[in-house]
Amino acid sequence: MTDLNKAEPAQAGTPKPLLDIRDLQVAFRSQGRDVTAVQGASLTVYPGQTVAIVGESGSGKSTTAAAVLGLLPGNGRVTGGEIWFDGQDLATASSRQFENVRGSGIGLVPQDPMSNLNPLWRVGFQIKETLEANGAANGGEARARAIELLREAGMADAERRVNQYPHEYSGGMRQRALIAIGLACRPKLLIADEPTSALDVTVQRQILDHLESLTGELGTAVLLITHDLGLAAERASHLVVMYKGQIVESGPALEILQDPRHEYTKRLVNAAPSLASRRLGSPEADLEVKVAADSTVAQELQDVGSDGARNVIVARNLVKDFKIRGRVPFRSTAFRAVDDVSFALRRGTTTAIVGESGSGKSTVARMLLGLERPTSGSVEFDGAAVTGMNSAQEKEFRRRVQPIFQNPYGSLDPMYSVFRLIAEPLKIHNIGDSASRTQRVRELLDLVALPRNTMERFPSELSGGQRQRVAIARALALNPEVVVCDEAVSALDVLVQAQILNLLSALQQEFGLSYVFITHDLAVVRQIADDVLVMKKGQVVDAGPTDDIFTTPTSDYTRNLLESIPGGSIDFARS
Template sequence: MTAQPLLDVRDLEVEFRSQGRPVKAVRGASLTVYPGQTVAIVGESGSGKSTTAAAILGLLQGTGKVTGGQILFGGQDLAKASRRDFEKVRGSGIGLVPQDPNTNLNPLWRVGFQIKETLVANGAAKRGETRSRAVELLREAGMRDPEKRVNQYPHEFSGGMRQRALIAIGLACRPRLLIADEPTSALDVTVQRQILDHLESLTAELGTAVLLITHDLGLAAERASHLVVMYKGRIVESGPALQILQDPHHEYTKRLVRAAPSLAARRDDGEALAGGQARTPTVTGTVAAELAEEASSRHAEEASAGQDEVIVAQHLVKDFPIRGAVPLAGGSTFRAVNDISFALRRGTTTAVVGESGSGKSTVARMVLGLLEPTSGTVHFDGRDVTSLRGADGKEFRRRVQPVFQNPYGSLDPMYSIYRAIAEPLDIHGIGDKASRVARVKELLDLVALPQSVMQRFPNELSGGQRQRVAIARALALRPEVVVCDEAVSALDVLVQAQILTLLQQLQRELGLTYLFITHDLAVVKQIAHDVIVMSKGEVVDAGPTDRVYDNPASDYTRALIDAIPGGSIELAG
């Protein structure tokens, strides 16, 4: 490492204007990146980490502008650079791998064309050589069969393949610095590890420095030699990665260390989950008391009847037709789930784990009665879910409720928070208007949200707040079973920890049973009593959580555990 930094950010100030007033997004931030070094900026949404990266690239959106400090790159102050200066720096000087490949790849252009445009715009290849260079770059990024893939569109790629395409674009012009902004946050842990391993070896081979932006402290510590922790626009801690993890000084950094699933996965440890900052819900009020009383009465009846299993799935199979396939020609269906059997014990959490395409969400939809099995059965309280019609079907919907993955998509943007939570009560004809208002207020108390949010709309809430609203809506009908389909995967680590703590507290107080669908075994370790591991539609491992972690029954389970970011890092104390 040379004494001269490649990137030297000094006292950076960035502000936006909101309703005519200036809002500081970055306050006095300073950091350095040396040639060949990997530095990670860690923080939750709104901490200023992505804004800092955008300022370095000259890509601040809307009213954003640099109002103070310096951004020295190779001796040039980018804080004062013109648009033409930035055009010269981007690509060959500083490359970018953005967060979301779905919005950063043009769906109307072939992937190869998008790589070629980057090469031509930066003068990195002549037009006659761009196709062969695009194929070579895709191959470098770890893409299989690049000669074929170069002619395909983004929708024909998996999430991991699209991320590899963005890596190919980011490194196309051999930049000296690569900014990777949450490059794998939407990917399964095994795919994430493959992508990051390849990116690490590729940048090391090219001598490229990396500025990694992430909210995952475990991932940052595993991949970077130096950590920069941001909170509310300020850098609150900076230093060698392992040193910060083992001896964090700032309270916010301590919360991040405690909350990171990969660093502190301990089930029923509420303080560790919430980083000491979650508002622990207290079950009070009419609705809470009724729910708790019902749960206690129900469990007493079930215990006397010897009923421990609320949902029993037997030999589930689900086939989907392949669009365009010729009937009776063979291969006309795809088997998403193949002979799955399991049972949910009352008052416990069973996690179904696997990569995208493993069949876990298909299982969840069959349990919810949203998909009918090709064969096999799902029994709820001894009755086949597919046979429930009319009043029986409506009662099943009341007693089994879902919480879906995306809080941005599961709430109607045209509905106020009050209407979103009260809608199930209205559909089931429960109470009058006054009692529904009271019920919604108490449900908001239950999920630790202020009653004032009732009149607000989803776009006015954060992701964590929206997911709390989704949980409140799921509890409105006093269900016995809640199916959480990737319910925390889209959330920052601290918010994720708070939601997990909330779910555990509600389970203890109300006797809820959870079916928890996830791809993250670190989260499973925190919340689940039992685990089912799926791969390619089949169960490859199942049992109590501790047994699955300590003595995995399949190589696939071991691979999932090994792929947890930062899982092998030893923490002091």
């Protein structure tokens, strides 16, 4: 048995690392053989230091973090190297020994809030459970501490929200709950795996400011896993770049991002969106679209897309009220999520809706899709009311308007193969035969840069970014006229994000597609949107052409959003 109390000696006169990973090797057992996921990775984190690991999906960055925590899946194992944490070697630690380290030693903020919160338990109970399991607080003290932790994580009205279930939270609110759990026991090292990817920039800044205060006051170190280069440059002192399981570049964060040496790092920097980016689809953009030229639906889209002045979707005075559960059983209060929102989506253009988590932007998207009935107001698609359609009209509406949801973990049926997920819309709408559907799935996988053999795999075998690409391929299967993208690229690394944004822009130019783009990433908005709505607490506080919103915002709230963008003032190297 490994002696976890045996400290590795440090060189005289040098600080002792809190985490020291040496030549780490991780492999997964697949079809009777080992597949290497991490190869020869070495990195060091000192007390109070923030180190960021960046790289595309499948690069090994989350696998490295899972190895440190002893949370590799059943078919994964450390096959070589050492993982020294606080003087203890965790590479061969037992399950019981890891239990003693997790929580107060190493905290975790995982990437996916839907999979990591128990849907049957109130959020406050789940935070209390963490506190009680680690002996940090009990009973009423634990509940009071849970409220305090939610408030620290940026949760408005924490006293009421602590009694709610995860399904009553927005995606960003769920992520904040996970952050509260990760910080509950004040760990020495916090591993944050895309901790703010679901959060708007203002709350993101609040969370990251809080992490920095922990680093300064408590000596807490942070291992930050992210695909946001601006965030890494602004928040980390040291940057590690991973590619295909290996560390290809490591050093001071600003130095690497302003003067990258490795070709892969240069590609990452060039692909990162910025506020100075031009609108995609400009004549000089080199884009390629791989869509079946003989598609009947595509021809229909070309025909109706010729009149660019028409409004394909019109929302008038939308209001949506929800019931919020209170502490008293069987009693609830009304909560207005959307308050008098009106706008028009011009055919062949993109309208972005931005705002903080809980601002009502995703609720607006669900009403546009006919998934939520407005309390008052109306939504019209192509001149017809969305509410009150009969079954035939609704089926036709579903063919012409497709969603890409925020959470790729929750929006893909885990029992379906990738082929079945993408082919299902074609089968439901009786499009093609088995052979043509198979060919269409292959084309769509090519479009979203997934290998064709991915069609035989299941969602559990894919990374978060790969799952989102499958969701995008499924949405494009029917060649819809309108696509409602609810944080469609927030889970993707910058290289795939750039590819998907270029793809969406190219499809729009070729077939007159119209997009409603829900996002908290204003740099992406600058690239993709023609018009912008800025929402705050259910209301529109700013609206207009994208360039006007970015150059002359009319509200203080919009100005605050722009100022909060991570790395917005950093001048990255661009080739």
